[in-house]
Amino acid sequence: xxxxxIAAVPQIDHKQITTTLAHLVSAEVAxxxxxxxxxxxKAAYHVAKLARLAGQEIEIFREKRNALIKELGNERDATDAxxxxxxxxxxxxxxxxHEKAFHARVRELGEIEVTLPWAPIDLVxxxxxxxxxxxxxxxxxxxxxxx
Numbered sequence: 001x002x003x004x005x006i007a008a009v010p011q012i013d014h015k016q017i018t019t020t021l022a023h024l025v026s027a028e029v030a031x032x033x034x035x036x037x038x039x040x041x042k043a044a045y046h047v048a049k050l051a052r053l054a055g056q057e058i059e060i061f062r063e064k065r066n067a068l069i070k071e072l073g074n075e076r077d078a079t080d081a082x083x084x085x086x087x088x089x090x091x092x093x094x095x096x097x098h099e100k101a102f103h104a105r106v107r108e109l110g111e112i113e114v115t116l117p118w119a120p121i122d123l124v125x126x127x128x129x130x131x132x133x134x135x136x137x138x139x140x141x142x143x144x145x146x147x
Contacts, residue, residue: 019141021114120141
């Protein structure tokens with residue numbers, strides 16, 4: 001409770017992470033890169049478990065996004081460029097007249113708040129492992145410093 005004249009300070013729960021699906025999707029690559037680095041055992045376990053929990057939420061996001069593509073799209077033959085990337089046969093594509101609705105619904109899906117029952121990664125536990133500024137930004141609420 002805030003006292004008169006003093007703003008309430010947001011409390012960070014160091015035992016769980018609350019974020020959005022969109023943020024988890026954005027953090028996925030940076031989290032995988034971090035998990036592939038040689039880390040001390042405790043840090044490696046912590047990162048691996050966080051990646052697994054985030055991955056479960058990301059999978060649900062992808063399932064729902066793919067259902068939207070099927071609902072608002074149609075199948076077509078893969079282009080040569082898509083075949084070169086490993087796509088074969090038919091691919092799904094959102095119909096042009098549904099693109100605006102598709103993007104709005106995916107944005108709404110991405111704004112869903114999720115809570116991961118695991119603490120953020122403490123930068124201290126990473127030791128002297130280098131991490132890029134881009135990865136720091138991507139990981140955002142999945143990180144904390146100096147618990």
